[in-house]
Structure formats: C-alpha cells, structure tokens
Amino acid sequence: MNFKQLHYQQIPLLICNVWDANGAKLAQKQNFQAIGTSSAAIANMLGYEDGEQMDFDELVYIVKRILASTTLPLTVDIESGYSRDPFVTAGYIKRLADLGVVGINIEDSIVTTTRELLNAESFSLYLKNISSELTKLKVEIFINARTDTFLLGHENALSETKKRITLFEKAGVNGIFVPCIKNINDIKEVVNSTKLPINVMCMPDLPDFNELNILNVKRISMGNFLFDNLADTFTDRLTSILKSQSFTPIF
Numbered sequence: 001m002n003f004k005q006l007h008y009q010q011i012p013l014l015i016c017n018v019w020d021a022n023g024a025k026l027a028q029k030q031n032f033q034a035i036g037t038s039s040a041a042i043a044n045m046l047g048y049e050d051g052e053q054m055d056f057d058e059l060v061y062i063v064k065r066i067l068a069s070t071t072l073p074l075t076v077d078i079e080s081g082y083s084r085d086p087f088v089t090a091g092y093i094k095r096l097a098d099l100g101v102v103g104i105n106i107e108d109s110i111v112t113t114t115r116e117l118l119n120a121e122s123f124s125l126y127l128k129n130i131s132s133e134l135t136k137l138k139v140e141i142f143i144n145a146r147t148d149t150f151l152l153g154h155e156n157a158l159s160e161t162k163k164r165i166t167l168f169e170k171a172g173v174n175g176i177f178v179p180c181i182k183n184i185n186d187i188k189e190v191v192n193s194t195k196l197p198i199n200v201m202c203m204p205d206l207p208d209f210n211e212l213n214i215l216n217v218k219r220i221s222m223g224n225f226l227f228d229n230l231a232d233t234f235t236d237r238l239t240s241i242l243k244s245q246s247f248t249p250i251f
Contacts, residue, residue: 003073003102003142006033007175007197007218012209017222019045020062021069028070035070036105037063039077041227050224051111056082056092060099067100075103075142080110080118086129093130094139103142105177106130108164109152117152120160124167131172144199144219146177150186158186162193169196179223182206184215191216202226 006013015034016027019041027035040050042062048054063076076096081089093104108123109115127145134141145168149161165176177199181187184207191198197218200206202225212220240249 003034003075004174006073007142011213012217013219014209015075015219015221017041017224017226018066019227021065024066024070024072024074028072032072034073034075034102035066036075036103036221037066037077038222038224038227039079039105040224044224044227044231049111050079051115052079052082060095063096063099063101073102074100075105075144076101077105080107081126081130084126086126087133089126090130090133090137090139093134093141094137097139097141101141103144103174105144105146107146107148107177109148115148115152117148117154120164120167124164124171127168127171127173142175143173144175144177145171145173146179146199148179150178150180157181158189161190165190165194165196169194175199175219177201177219177221184211187212187215187217 001009013033015036016032017036017038018024018027019038024035042059043050043054046054046058067074078092082092083089096104108118110118131143147161147164149157149164154160161178168176173196175197176194178190179201180203181190181200182203182205187200199219199221200212200217201221201223207215209220237249241247
C-alpha cells in the first residue's frame with residue numbers, strides 16, 4: 001500500500017512525528033505505518049525557534065539521516081514552503097522527492113514577529129502553481145495543505161476553514177491538515193465539507209482514535225507535543241540529579 005492509499009484505509013493513518021534518525025528507528029520497531037517530521041521539534045533540536053528560522057539545507061540533512069535509518073514512508077513538514085515563490089518551493093519539494101520523501105506538509109501561515117494567516121486566495125494560487133510545476137517536473141508526492149485557522153483562534157474558524165479547504169482542493173492538493181481542531185461537531189463538519197482526507201493533530205481534548213475513526217478522520221499526527229513531553233521529562237531528570245546529588249534518579 002503506497003502512502004496515498006494509507007489515507008483511504010479503514011482506520012486512520014497514525015503518523016509518528018520524529019525529529020531524528022533514532023526516533024525513526026524506534027517508530028519502525030513499533031510498527032508505525034509512516035513517519036513525519038515535526039518542523040518545530042527539528043528547529044528546537046537545532047537551537048532555532050519555529051517558523052523557517054533554520055536553513056532549508058539543514059532540514060535536508062536531517063531528512064537524509066532519517067531516510068537512511070528507516071524503510072518507513074516519510075512525509076516532511078516544510079512549514080510555509082521556505083519561499084513565497086511557488087516555483088522555488090516546487091524546487092525544494094523536488095529535492096525532497098528525489099531523496100525518497102513521499103509527502104509534504106505546507107501551511108497557510110507565516111511567522112514574522114508573530115504567526116499570522118496568509119490570504120486564502122493568494123495561498124491557494126501559490127498551491128496551484130506548486131502543483132502545476134510538480135506535474136511538469138514529473139514529481140509525485142502527497143501534498144498535505146495545513147490551515148492554521150483553529151491554531152490561531154480565528155474568530156470564524158469553522159467557516160474560514162471550510163472556505164480554505166474548498167480553495168485548496170481546487171488547487172490540487174491531496175489532503176487537508178487542521179491542527180488544533182478538537183470539537184466533535186467541528187471535525188464532523190470539516191470532514192463532510194470535502195472528499196479529501198482530513199488530518200487532525202494531538203490535542204489535550206482531542207477525541208480518541210476510535211471516535212476519530214467514526215468521524216471519518218483519515219490521518220492523525222502528533223505535532224511537536226511528544227518532543228515537548230520528552231524535553232519536560234529530561235528537565236525533571238536533571239532537576240532530580242541535582243537535588244539528590246547522585247545518578248539514582250536515572251535508574
């Protein structure tokens with residue numbers, strides 16, 4: 001079953017989000033069907049803030065190490081494309097596809113001083129040009145378009161999400177990612193608004209996987225929450241070591 005087909009199976013595709021080669025190996029040992037990078041986790045691992053602060057070549061290096069460590073299909077988070085020029089972004093995507101990457105996430109918000117939504121029509125044209133250019137380049141890759149309406153707390157998040165989904169679907173993307181959506185009725189409306197597979201993300205109040213399956217969600221991802229959780233655990237261990245003045249807390 002190829003990566004696109006994994007979005008149309010009977011149960012949702014659970015993506016294990018990783019940020020290094022070791023995480024990819026562990027995900028494969030746990031029999032995940034696919035893995036995806038977390039841009040925020042990779043950025044933080046390298047000492048950057050999230051929001052295209054690291055150079056694209058640095059991302060490529062991490063991707064190469066992950067690909068060399070696993071046979072699982074890998075989808076890569078390219079934030080908002082590392083360029084506002086769709087033809088430059090298409091070139092970046094081709095580089096990833098040539099390495100063996102099977103999918104990308106691309107988001108409709110950018111970080112300047114703060115994160116803000118891009119104009120829906122402009123971003124959909126950007127996506128359309130990327131899709132057309134990839135077709136010309138004969139690049140086959142799963143484009144998962146992320147809309148940050150719920151993440152940014154848009155005042156009309158549901159209606160704005162559905163509007164953007166319609167535009168992005170016409171632009172030729174393969175899937176829709178709506179991070180921070182968690183209300184059952186909102187999820188139901190979003191799923192019913194499109195034929196494209198809907199991707200939701202780990203949240204404290206997100207319905208469990210069985211409920212998401214009933215809602216016909218097709219993809220579930222972890223974002224950077226696992227990375228953050230492990231960082232908190234690491235901090236707790238360091239605090240315990242200093243407090244006990246021994247390595248007993250490790251064991």
